[in-house]
């Protein structure tokens with residue numbers, strides 16, 4: 001039987017949570033982490049620990065995933081009722097026009113808006129080929145005046161997020177929805193904690209789930225979680241961009257369906273080679289499909305976590321997700337499952353000697 005809870009994926013990805021407004025995600029995490037110690041802080045970072053009666057202090061492994069998704073904020077309200085917007089995080093402008101958003105008002109209501117697009121009938125040839133500019137894109141909430149916007153309860157500063165509903169095709173094991181970057185990572189942290197819940201006292205390490213806010217605007221939450229948890233080692237989970245359609249099967253390093261993606265480096269971090277070797281050993285030995293990736297761009301919370309405290313060796317595991325940072329994503333349940341398996345094996349296999357080796361105390 002699969003260890004992945006589809007209802008968890010549904011609730012996590014449907015949750016409204018652009019950077020800085022992750023409260024709904026916090027609530028879903030709390031709901032699914034029953035029986036564990038859950039706490040949170042003033043910027044929506046969440047900490048989850050196994051309840052345990054182990055007396056001695058064990059090294060701490062932090063499981064990181066960011067809770068926020070790329071979204072928007074209402075930047076201004078125009079006399080004609082259109083809303084100006086700015087982005088929270090980086091989305092490709094060309095993927096936005098004609099897509100729907102939900103704007104959350106101060107009293108918690110959600111108002112549907114459409115990102116404006118100019119029908120081709122009203123475009124000059126020059127307009128058809130000119131690049132898009134966020135300052136000339138608006139959110140239309142179906143009204144024609146500023147007064148009607150105010151009547152809807154919308155204010156400057158209100159957050160907005162893509163409006164997409166999760167769907168799962170059981171036959172193909174295929175997930176469809178929004179915010180797979182990084183709610184699929186959040187799901188991995190929860191499922192890893194749950195898989196180890198009964199045997200947590202037997203581990204050589206203490207495991208702390210640290211769900212970080214505001215990653216998409218500059219890995220901000222992880223700066224706080226790393227300082228608070230002070231981990232000895234960390235595993236970062238990411239809904240990473242699947243690349244199989246861009247590079248072809250032979251060059252692909254993050255193909256959907258080929259297992260967990262192990263990141264050797266990106267712009268924020270170079271993986272500790274001993275940690276990499278350990279993951280490869282486990283993948284080969286326990287037959288957990290994995291794919292190594294060297295990313296030319298991109299960054300994760302590993303950038304912040306690895307530079308915290310006395311330096312924290314960090315393993316980054318990705319679930320290949322198609323079309324991250326846009327409205328609609330696909331990923332396979334099996335890739336989530338292999339990612340969780342890898343993390344569980346990493347944690348089970350840690351002993352004093354291995355930890356010293358990963359922390360480079362034996363060179």
Ligand SMILES: [Zn+2]
Pocket residue numbers: 066181182215238239
């Ligand atoms: Zn991400």
